Amino acid sequence: MKKILLPTDGSENAEKAGEYAISLADISGADIIVLNVIDTYYLNALPQQDLRESLNKELRADGKRAVEKFKANLEESQCQGYCKNIQFKVLIKEGKPADVIINTIDEEGVDQVIIGKSGKHGIEKFLLGQTTERVVRESKVPVNVIS
Secondary structure, rough: EEEEEEEEEEOHHHHHHHHHHHHHHHOOOOEEEEEEEOOOOHHOOOOOOHHHHHHHHHHHHHHHHHHHHHHHHHHHHHHHHHHOOOOEEEEEEEOHHHHHHHHHHHHHHOOOEEEEEEOHHHHHHHHHHHHHHHHHOOOOEEEEEEO
């Protein structure tokens, strides 16, 4: 195994998935690609331009915070000694999360995906749960779902 894809939204399950990815990468010598997807797919359906722009800006900020939080947690804990030989690549992309994750698997030559079961609360949790389920169904590589 050479590359692990770790989609993250900053949720608790995404953090648990990150911990698992680090331990697996340490054992296998794989690199980790940390991916945050800014879900702009539904913004096109909104009729108000100013609302679309405001939400897009907020989603970008959330995505950046999620990746920065993950990186800060790694640096703070120093991965409990596991990160010494692990290479990290950070990607922030836009689109429909499941589509972006599936495309990134192919584009980056990923060998395995490690993803949280679901992310945030309310309707977002429902949507993110569906994203995970779709990635499991459509991925051509093994997917570990962490809860």
